[in-house]
Amino acid sequence: MKLYALLFLMFATFLHADTVFAEPKPSITEPRQIIFSIKSGSDDEINHVLSSANNVLKFYGPENVNMRIVAYYHGIKALLKKHKDIAIRVKALMLLDVEFYACGNTMRTKNIKKEELLDGSEIVTAGIVEITERVKEGWIYIVP
Helix, strand or coil, rough: CHHHHHHHHHHHHHHCCCCCCCCCCCCCCEEEEEEEHHHHHHHHHHHHHHHHHHHHHHCCCHHHEEEEEEEEEHHHHHHHCHHHHHHHHHHHHHHHCEEEEHHHHHHHHHCCCCHHCCCEEECCCHHHHHHHHHHHHHCCEECC
């Protein structure tokens, strides 16, 4: 029985593999450029994106990542001051230099004023166009 346990532990050790970084490895001078989007107004969906962003920062280290999160459609809720629980998480990510962008088209459609957005949020004309242009520049678009 001890032999089986020992063999199992040895086999299980081989199943664990570390991520191998692509070249150039992420660094302060060669950061990973990552963009997320928030399009759903569901608290679960918003929190999932924020948690995924946080996990990426923990893995690479915030100094090795340029990160943007674009909120549009119902996801604009993530950047509104009145949603306090979400605002706490967004502000925490802002402290790690994550940039948040609100879709100007969504703001016009939903009659949202700039003053309603969390301080530090930027406004772009169109959220989807912002994502498209960053991807064209080589940013990685992650949809959790």
